[in-house]
Amino acid sequence: MFRFLRKKEKTKYTQLDYNRTTWPPSKWDEHPEWQFELIRASSCISVKKKFIFIHIGKTGGHPQVRGVFEKKLKDAVNSPNLDKPINHNKWDAYFKYTFVRNPWDKVVSAYYSPNTWFDRRSNHPLLNKLPDNYGPHNISFSNFVKEILWDENGDPCQPHWVEQYKFIQDFRCGGEIWVDYIGKFENLNEDWIKVCTKIGIDEKLPHTNKNSIKPERDYKKYYDYTTIEIVRSRFKRDIELFNYSFE
Secondary structure, three states: OOOOOOHHHOOOOOOOOOOOOOOOOOOHHHOHHHHHHHHHHHEEEEOOOOEEEEOOOOOOHHHHHHHHHHHHOOOOEEOOOOOOOOOOOOHHHOEEEEEEOOHHHHHHHHHOOHHHOOOOOOOOHHHHOOOOOOOOOOOOHHHHHHHHOEOOOOOEOOHHHOOHHHHOEEHHHOOEEOOOEEEEHHHHHHHHHHHHHHHOOOOOOOOOOOOOOOOOOOHHHHOOHHHHHHHHHHOHHHHHHOOOOOO
């Protein structure tokens, strides 16, 4: 379980400027403050219902936050300061959960989100070679995987595409998983019911944030052997931890 240290021994992290100029972090494992900032930026907290939702991008979190929490639970808010409403005395009492997604499918979703390709890398040299209206209509999926999704240091182009385990595996405590429940995008409605039961609400998920430019829903049709193996290598820990395969 993720733990907040007692005040006298609590690790003091430098407040990081989580914006386009400081992304991506380098040497992630050596800088756990980046994980903390990532979690703070993506968390949704309800003090009344005593839960923390870690919203990993493109895993079905939008209908939960925008469609249910903000409309039905007035105190459920995105928290830029995770340790303020949830201090170390309350942490274990809160239900902490997240949703994850098959990495091969998630990369296809990244491909159909061209507004995220360079939003943290406005000076990327590749931009000089691309048309102004770059996107899936004029950039192949293979080129996207090989040249755009990660930079020359191997860092993802945008926080949405960080490996999912980095949101929930605490580097400061031996790599332990500190969430209580991990739902899957592939079983979104079924796993959402389990979450509702746990936090004491009865709400169906609305269909929000649909990608209107994604014509083919079967992610497997986008891949060849090379791109399959690139994603397998990049998301090795996600694939192992969450029991995913290409099939």
